[in-house]
Amino acid sequence: MEIIDFLASNSTALFVTVAVFGLLIGSFLNVVIYRLPVMLNNEWRIQCCEFLELDNTENENKPPFNLVTPRSRCPHCNHQITALENIPILSYLWQRGRCSDCKAPISLRYPLVELSSALLACIAVWHFGWGWELVGALLLSWTLLALSLIDYDHQILPDNMVFPLLWLGIIFNFFSTYTSLESSVWGAIIGYLSLWSVYQLFKLVTGKEGMGYGDFKLLAALGAWLGWQALPQIILLSSLVGAVLGLSLILLRGRDKNLPIPFGPYLACAGWIYLIWGQQLTDLYLSWNIAAGL
Numbered sequence: 001m002e003i004i005d006f007l008a009s010n011s012t013a014l015f016v017t018v019a020v021f022g023l024l025i026g027s028f029l030n031v032v033i034y035r036l037p038v039m040l041n042n043e044w045r046i047q048c049c050e051f052l053e054l055d056n057t058e059n060e061n062k063p064p065f066n067l068v069t070p071r072s073r074c075p076h077c078n079h080q081i082t083a084l085e086n087i088p089i090l091s092y093l094w095q096r097g098r099c100s101d102c103k104a105p106i107s108l109r110y111p112l113v114e115l116s117s118a119l120l121a122c123i124a125v126w127h128f129g130w131g132w133e134l135v136g137a138l139l140l141s142w143t144l145l146a147l148s149l150i151d152y153d154h155q156i157l158p159d160n161m162v163f164p165l166l167w168l169g170i171i172f173n174f175f176s177t178y179t180s181l182e183s184s185v186w187g188a189i190i191g192y193l194s195l196w197s198v199y200q201l202f203k204l205v206t207g208k209e210g211m212g213y214g215d216f217k218l219l220a221a222l223g224a225w226l227g228w229q230a231l232p233q234i235i236l237l238s239s240l241v242g243a244v245l246g247l248s249l250i251l252l253r254g255r256d257k258n259l260p261i262p263f264g265p266y267l268a269c270a271g272w273i274y275l276i277w278g279q280q281l282t283d284l285y286l287s288w289n290i291a292a293g294l
Contacts, residue, residue, distance in 0.1 A: 008130040018121045018138070023088035026117030029146045030110050035067055036161075037154045077102035088114040113149070117142060120272070127276050136172045137275060140165070140225055144268035147218065151264035157214030162221055169224030178275075179227030187223025191231055192216045215263050222271040230274050233281060237270035238263070 007014045042065065049056040063070065072081040079101035085091050092111045099106060124137040143165050151157050166188060173184035195216045203209055223231055246261050274281065 011129075014130060015122060015125055018125050019118045022118035022121030023114050025121075025142055026114030027086065027088045029117060029142060030113050031067055031072070032146050033113070033149045033153070035065070036158060037150060037156065039066060040156070040158060074099045074102060074104065076104035113145070116145060120145065123276060132172070132175070132177055136168070136177055136225075139168060140275065141272060144272055148265035148268045151214070151262040155212065155262050157212070157218055157264045159214075159217070162214065162217045166217070166221040166224045169221060169226075172225070173227075178225060179229070183227035183229065184224050187226065187228040187231060188220045189223075190228045191223030192220035194231065194235070195219050211263050215267060218264055218267050222267065226271065226274055226278065230278060233278065234267065234270045234274050237273055238266040241269050242266035
């Protein structure tokens with residue numbers, strides 16, 4: 001209790017503590033982003049073998065693979081990463097971005113995820129200060145970061161992350177943390193049905209699938225956290241972010257414009273922007289309408 005009281009009364013200590021914790025969470029998120037899709041793929045293989053009554057000996061004899069086991073290793077030389085080599089940011093800088101054993105380059109993504117996790121946490125502290133709003137904002141921010149990168153890499157938004165996120169939003173708003181419980185429940189319902197309707201209409205007109213069901217669930221989760229009133233702005237912001245980043249990927253990185261671009265990261269980014277600056281955006285929109293005489 002003394003530590004909690006100290007952090008609640010000392011903003012500098014709170015910022016430093018949350019930043020360090022954000023770096024550690026970022027290191028863990030790197031594990032989640034890489035391993036969770038592999039774990040899901042292994043699980044789907046086992047289920048397919050069971051459904052088709054195929055020999056599943058190969059999958060059953062594989063060593064455990066989850067978020068804890070096995071220990072992280074270099075993908076090039078299989079060198080086991082030690083605790084000193086796994087310190088967020090510092091280990092990467094000390095090793096100059098290379099494996100300590102084989103000297104193969106380590107992806108810059110790892111420290112960037114750690115930094116992003118800490119930065120998101122610090123912005124949440126700056127905006128909300130000490131309290132349950134901060135706790136919820138941290139959980140939401142870190143989950144959205146992981147979901148964005150998983151969707152970017154594999155075009156999936158895992159149910160075992162999205163559904164808990166949705167229920168957490170309703171639980172937090174049971175106490176009216178971000179919006180009323182009624183608004184939260186309707187946000188989840190309308191969030192899902194809005195994109196589901198767009199999906200069905202697009203499929204009816206073009207015969208193609210414009211987005212995945214994970215996008216419906218993610219918008220439902222954001223609606224559960226932020227309320228149904230936030231949904232129009234989130235959809236508008238996600239479209240704007242998607243247009244800007246999508247064009248940037250095509251122009252700057254040469255991404256094939258015919259390749260599908262996942263919509264989940266844009267939804268996540270828009271939802272997080274609304275979490276922090278939603279009221280300011282609403283006030284700005286209303287002031288523009290008043291100025292325009294609408």
